[in-house]
Amino acid sequence: MELDLIQDAFDRVSKKQKLSSSKTQQLVRQIEHEIEQAIMKMQSTENATSCPELKQILADLKNKLNEFSPMNQLETLQKDLNITLGKYVKVTEKSFNPDISKAYRNVDFDPHIVNQIIASHFYRQGLFDLGDCFISEANEPEAAALKTPFLEMYGILESMRRRNLELALNWASSHSEWLAQNGSNLELKLHQLQFVEILQNDSVQNALSYVRKHLAPNASAHKVEIPKLMGCLVWSGKLHKSPYADLLSPNHWEKLADEFMQQFCSCLGQSYQSPLSIAIAAGIHGLPTLLKLESVMAVKKQEWQAMKQLPVPIDLSKDFQFHSIFVCPVLREQGSDENPPMLMPCGHVLSKQSIVKLSKSSTRPFKCPYCPLEASVAQCRQLHF
Amino acid sequence: MDMAIDSAPNGDASPAAAPAAQAAPTSTARLAQLAESLKLEHQLVRVPLEHLKKTIRFDYRLAEREFTAVLSSVAEAADSLDSSSVDETLKQLSSLVTRLQGLKRKLEEGGKLENLQVQRCRARLEHLRSVADADKLDDWKDARLNRILVDYLLRMSYYDSAQKLAETGNIQELVDLDVFIEAKRVIESLRNKDVVPALIWCAENKARLKKSKSKLEFQLRLQEFIELVRANEHMKAIFYARRYLAPWAATNMKEMQRVVTTLAFRHNTECSVYKVLFEPTQWDYLVEQFKQEFCRLFGMTNEPLLNIYLQAGLTALKTPLCYKEACSKEDPLSQEGFRKLAEPLPFSKFHHSKLVCYISKKLMDHENPPLVLPNGHVYSTKALEEMAQQNDGKITCPRTGEVCNFNELVKAFIS
Numbered sequence: 001m002e003l004d005l006i007q008d009a010f011d012r013v014s015k016k017q018k019l020s021s022s023k024t025q026q027l028v029r030q031i032e033h034e035i036e037q038a039i040m041k042m043q044s045t046e047n048a049t050s051c052p053e054l055k056q057i058l059a060d061l062k063n064k065l066n067e068f069s070p071m072n073q074l075e076t077l078q079k080d081l082n083i084t085l086g087k088y089v090k091v092t093e094k095s096f097n098p099d100i101s102k103a104y105r106n107v108d109f110d111p112h113i114v115n116q117i118i119a120s121h122f123y124r125q126g127l128f129d130l131g132d133c134f135i136s137e138a139n140e141p142e143a144a145a146l147k148t149p150f151l152e153m154y155g156i157l158e159s160m161r162r163r164n165l166e167l168a169l170n171w172a173s174s175h176s177e178w179l180a181q182n183g184s185n186l187e188l189k190l191h192q193l194q195f196v197e198i199l200q201n202d203s204v205q206n207a208l209s210y211v212r213k214h215l216a217p218n219a220s221a222h223k224v225e226i227p228k229l230m231g232c233l234v235w236s237g238k239l240h241k242s243p244y245a246d247l248l249s250p251n252h253w254e255k256l257a258d259e260f261m262q263q264f265c266s267c268l269g270q271s272y273q274s275p276l277s278i279a280i281a282a283g284i285h286g287l288p289t290l291l292k293l294e295s296v297m298a299v300k301k302q303e304w305q306a307m308k309q310l311p312v313p314i315d316l317s318k319d320f321q322f323h324s325i326f327v328c329p330v331l332r333e334q335g336s337d338e339n340p341p342m343l344m345p346c347g348h349v350l351s352k353q354s355i356v357k358l359s360k361s362s363t364r365p366f367k368c369p370y371c372p373l374e375a376s377v378a379q380c381r382q383l384h385f
Numbered sequence: 386m387d388m389a390i391d392s393a394p395n396g397d398a399s400p401a402a403a404p405a406a407q408a409a410p411t412s413t414a415r416l417a418q419l420a421e422s423l424k425l426e427h428q429l430v431r432v433p434l435e436h437l438k439k440t441i442r443f444d445y446r447l448a449e450r451e452f453t454a455v456l457s458s459v460a461e462a463a464d465s466l467d468s469s470s471v472d473e474t475l476k477q478l479s480s481l482v483t484r485l486q487g488l489k490r491k492l493e494e495g496g497k498l499e500n501l502q503v504q505r506c507r508a509r510l511e512h513l514r515s516v517a518d519a520d521k522l523d524d525w526k527d528a529r530l531n532r533i534l535v536d537y538l539l540r541m542s543y544y545d546s547a548q549k550l551a552e553t554g555n556i557q558e559l560v561d562l563d564v565f566i567e568a569k570r571v572i573e574s575l576r577n578k579d580v581v582p583a584l585i586w587c588a589e590n591k592a593r594l595k596k597s598k599s600k601l602e603f604q605l606r607l608q609e610f611i612e613l614v615r616a617n618e619h620m621k622a623i624f625y626a627r628r629y630l631a632p633w634a635a636t637n638m639k640e641m642q643r644v645v646t647t648l649a650f651r652h653n654t655e656c657s658v659y660k661v662l663f664e665p666t667q668w669d670y671l672v673e674q675f676k677q678e679f680c681r682l683f684g685m686t687n688e689p690l691l692n693i694y695l696q697a698g699l700t701a702l703k704t705p706l707c708y709k710e711a712c713s714k715e716d717p718l719s720q721e722g723f724r725k726l727a728e729p730l731p732f733s734k735f736h737h738s739k740l741v742c743y744i745s746k747k748l749m750d751h752e753n754p755p756l757v758l759p760n761g762h763v764y765s766t767k768a769l770e771e772m773a774q775q776n777d778g779k780i781t782c783p784r785t786g787e788v789c790n791f792n793e794l795v796k797a798f799i800s
Contacts, residue, residue: 003514006430010510014503017441021496024448025489031455032485039478042471054471058463065459070452078445085438092434096427101686101693107729109692111541113722118534130549137543266714275717277530280691283698284529288421290697309732314701317418318748322716323706324740329800334735336705343757347798370798383797384762384784385740385755 002095009091016084020077027070034064100287103294105305112140119143121276123150126157153264160257165194168260178267186263188222189256191215195229196239196247204236278320286314324385330354330369342380346373355380419516429509429532431684432561437502444495451488455481508558528556535560537691540676542572561683568679575672578612580605583675593682601678603633607644608671611662615652622648699727713746738799744768744783749799756794760787763797 038061045053092098115138122131123146135143156167172179172187179186191214199207215226228244235242262272271278293312297304326335328351335341339353348370350358355377358366365376462477516525531554538547539561547565551557567586574582587594587602594601606629613622626645634641643658650656652663661667677687686693699718707718707727717723740749742765749755749765757763762782772780773791781788 003510007510007514010506014507017437017499017503020441021444021492021499024444025492025496027452028448028485028489028492031452032482032489035455035459035478035482035485039475039482042475042478054474055463055466058459058466058474062459062463065456071449071456074445074448074452081441085434085441089431089434092427092430095424096430097424098427099686100425100427101688104688104693104696105730107696109695109726113725114691114695117722118537127550127553130546130553133549134538134543134546137546138541269714271715271717271719273715275720275723276695278715279698279702279717279723280530280533280694281526281698282701283694283696284422284425285418285698286701287425287694287697290700307731310700310734313734313736316701320702321739321741321748322702322713323704324743324749325704325706325735325738326740326799327735327738329738332736334705343761343795343797347796349797349799370800382761383757385743 006088006091006095009088013084013088016081020081023077024074027073030068031065031070034061037061097288097291100291103287103290115140116143116146117276120146121274123147124270124274126150126154128154149264149268153261156264157257157261160253160260163197163253165190165197169194171260171264175263175267179263182263182266184259184263186256186259188215188225189259192225192229192247193252193256196232199232199236200239200248204233207236208233282316282320285316285320289314326351326383326385328354330358341383341385343383344368344373344375345379346371346375349383352382423513423516426513428536428685428690429513429559430506432564433502433505433509435683436561436564437499437506440495440499440502444492444499447491447495448488451484455484505558512559528554528559531556532559533690533694535562536685537689539565540680540689542569544569564683568676571675571679572672575668575675578668580609580671583671586675590682594678597678597681599678600633600637601674603630603637603640604671604674606630606633607640608667610644611647611667614647615663617651619648695726696730699723700730701733703727703730703732705732715746740799742768744772755797755799757797758782758787759789759793760785769794 038057041057042054045057115135119131119135119138119140120143122128122134128147128151131147132144135141152171156171159165159167169187169190172190176187191210195207195210195215198210211226211229215222215229219226232239232242232244232247235244239245240248265272289312290310293310294304326341326349327333328335328339328341330350331354333339333351333353335351339351341349342352342355343349344355346368348368350369355366358369359377360366363376365374367374458477458481462474466474512528515521518525531550535547535550535554535556538544538550544562544565547560547562551560551562571582571586574580583605584602587605606625610622610625610630613619613625626641630641630645644662647659647662650659654660654663680687702716702718706712707716708724712719718727740755740763741747742749742753742755743762744764745768747753747765747767749763753765753767755763756766756769758780760782762784764783769780769791778791779788780791780794
């Protein structure tokens with residue numbers, strides 16, 4: 001993308017526009033001046049009835065105006081400007097893809113679903129006013145229900161921002177079973193942070209009783225962490241000089257807020273990042289390939305609209321990889337329930353259909369396409385990714 | 386035709402090249418991908434340009450009109466000096482001066498507006514350049530999502546939301562709120578069953594609408610005709626047809642005949658062919674037609690940007706696995722709404738395996754190869770090594786609960 005080229009072409013437009021605008025205004029002043037001169041001349045002619053003189057003044061005026069012909073000048077300015085504008089338009093049409101809706105399929109997106117998705121996105125980003133404004137303009141009152149869980153989440157996040165962990169701790173303890181099942185030690189981390197807060201801003205005594213109350217009951221699970229916290233007690237007041245100074249870092253608050261958000265969303269059955277933002281990002285990634293594909297297939301419009309699977313892959317980065325896709329290297333087909341991947345004794349993996357094809361009679365051993373080792377069908381086992 | 390638009394294989398053929406090349410392609414690949422995505426931004430750059438062109442045209446025509454009037458007035462004064470008195474001539478000339486002063490003021494205002502629009506064009510180009518600033522890339526991407534949303538909100542006429550989002554995202558210079566305000570007036574009047582602003586708009590853009598062979602004006606006239614028939618003003622309707630529909634007759638005979646025939650019926654006719662013409666939905670149809678013409682004139686895409694990108698994204702993400710229960714919640718297609726939208730779209734295609742570890746959610750490739758448990762389940766080396774380390778060399782399959790030893794695992798070679 002030659003942004004410099006585009007910039008240059010536009011600078012020329014800007015120059016020409018300024019020139020055209022100022023010259024036009026100059027023309028106006030010139031005409032005005034000539035007429036005012038004529039008026040003055042007429043007024044200064046003492047003899048009011050001296051027709052030939054007056055006639056001469058007006059004839060002069062008319063000729064003068066014809067001479068420097070403002071109309072022609074105006075037209076020339078406009079023509080020039082239009083040419084420069086036209087060149088700029090051409091440059092943009094060349095540098096950009098002028099019609100990105102070419103690859104669009106004629107399927108209707110249900111506007112209600114789209115509106116729900118947008119409303120949910122706004123609420124998830126914490127933009128509650130905007131979300132409310134949107135659902136009222138879009139006339140989707142039921143979407144207001146989407147707000148509730150995110151209101152709770154942002155409420156907790158807000159209190160965490162103010163260094164108050166009470167709400168977060170309440171949430172973590174009421175969801176402790178779910179958190180444990182999902183391998184998250186959020187509750188512990190919150191307690192740790194709270195402990196350090198108490199130690200810094202309150203008394204050693206209170207910090208100690210905090211550990212006793214919240215962490216001791218589950219001591220066996222926190223074999224590593226509790227001694228560390230106890231160690232902090234020794235340095236109370238000078239924690240920043242202790243070996244545990246990093247516990248004071250404000251990073252912990254940010255990281256914990258993120259982790260909390262992650263667990264909260266996960267508990268709701270939602271993704272951490274807004275699904276709309278992921279889908280759009282995938283679209284931006286994938287659209288150039290789709291447009292290329294469409295232009296190649298341009299003649300077969302029907303095929304484009306009706307296809308059930310793209311004929312070419314779209315290369316998305318690993319951020320968009322949510323599933324394991326197995327493609328048999330022999331038949332180049334994607335794995336499915338009916339055609340699962342099979343592991344051969346040599347360690348290579350082929351689809352079931354490939355193996356059946358290679359073995360022909362399904363009892364005799366066959367050679368792996370990638371190494372000299374032979375295997376029989378019975379020796380191959382199904383893989384689950 | 387060469388359809389070799391292929392993606393790189395998942396850690397296979399060139400083991401020597403892979404480790405060294407890992408660092409470089411990620412950044413050059415990213416830059417290339419960003420450059421590709423910039424090419425999609427035609428609308429961003431074109432709309433303020435069209436707006437500028439429109440203002441320039443308007444100012445030019447204004448000057449042209451006034452100049453013509455003034456010059457012919459001078460010529461007339463010069464020729465008719467005999468018949469009019471000196472005073473009259475002086476008055477005439479003075480009025481011309483006043484007129485020119487008025488023109489000067491208007492051109493100054495016009496010039497200011499043009500400057501603003503030039504500035505807007507410039508701001509958009511600068512914004513595109515700023516994508517090179519790696520520190521602010523995330524902000525740039527967020528701004529892009531917001532731009533796409535504002536475009537959708539404006540096209541759906543949700544003006545307040547569009548305004549709010551533009552302010553929140555600080556992207557006022559990058560969206561076309563001002564352009565849509567023009568449309569808002571016309572759309573609201575059409576919703577109030579008033580075609581006049583729409584007709585004025587058509588007159589203002591006559592040349593360009595003619596170039597694109599637009600029938601909008603004709604359709605607006607048809608609707609006015611129908612309204613006259615609805616009000617039982619039959620004579621008025623006929624005169625109206627003679628004056629405003631006849632010029633379009635040559636190219637739109639069938640349509641015109643169909644509408645004019647409504648004269649023979651009443652507005653509450655049961656005859657389906659003509660009943661539909663009296664339905665209020667005709668007005669909705671006019672609104673849609675106007676929106677389409679409007680967007681086309683300003684160089685905007687036919688469909689909202691949101692729909693274009695969403696469709697592309699859903700297709701790129703769509704695999705049969707997305708519709709299963711076990712679909713990861715991080716996948717947008719695990720959500721009901723997205724699933725529904727994606728139903729009529731084609732599935733994405735893969736030429737090479739791309740495997741994701743169930744435990745760590747990371748890619749299982751050359752750097753992190755897949756290992757197979759005795760029960761046939763597969764996980765990444767790194768995840769399994771970590772598990773073994775924390776559990777005395779024992780591996781527990783997260784999906785079946787079966788336990789085995791780390792040394793019972795077998796390497797799988799996936800190309």
